[in-house]
Amino acid sequence: MSETFDPELVEAARKAFAGPVGFLKSAPSLNFLPDMTVPEVAFAGRSNVGKSSLLNALTNRNGLARTSNTPGRTQELNFFDVGDPPRFRLVDMPGYGFAEAPKDLVKKWRFLVNDFLRGRAVLKRALVLIDSRHGIKPVDREIMDMLDGAAVSYRLVLTKADKVKASALAEVTERTAAEVRTRPAAHPDIIPTSSEGGLGIPELRAAVLEAVG
Ligand SMILES: Nc1nc2c(ncn2[C@@H]2O[C@H](COP(=O)(O)OP(=O)(O)OP(=O)(O)O)[C@@H](O)[C@H]2O)c(=O)[nH]1
């Protein structure tokens, strides 16, 4: 189910995210990653699920991460530093699983999960975003299998909550929580969010701050 966060953590997270945010680097390949000096949280999910929009909502900066109606907008790993000096780093990942996705993108994703998500010591958590209207899809299960297999700690976040009725949101939250309960590396609680309406944004900030310690 959804979770209640300590108000002090929520306030600390609000302050942390209100500080300077800078685009650090776009990494076209795993040979060009930033140094491992700052703890990281990565945003994963199907194309068009709202990863870049959520990153903008969290940092309260429209247009920081580029968003688009066309699936496949984000093609590289994009790193954003929060705080100066940086307190943590947010990683906007390319989306997976869109219909027109070239085969090599699926391969690229396997590679990303195996080599980036598993191999990066500073990566504290992955957030796996799920569209509130659709719930978990088979391709999300594939990604969760990889994360469980690689023992990468992750948390499921519902996006676009403003697009569904409250009753449908409660239902998809419960259904999603029931499914992740059996997954070893998944956090048991789900955070429903909306980048448009602001639902769940303070809570997700708190979850990020908690993950980076
Ligand atoms: N109504 C509503 N629309 C949203 C929300 N979040 C994102 N969108 C819209 O969904 C579309 C995709 O958003 P992006 O943030 O670009 O999605 P993405 O996951 O980064 O996509 P890729 O980079 O292609 O993987 C855009 O048209 C957004 O405006 C939300 O919370 N509510």
Ligand SMILES: [Mg+2]
């Ligand atoms: Mg994107």
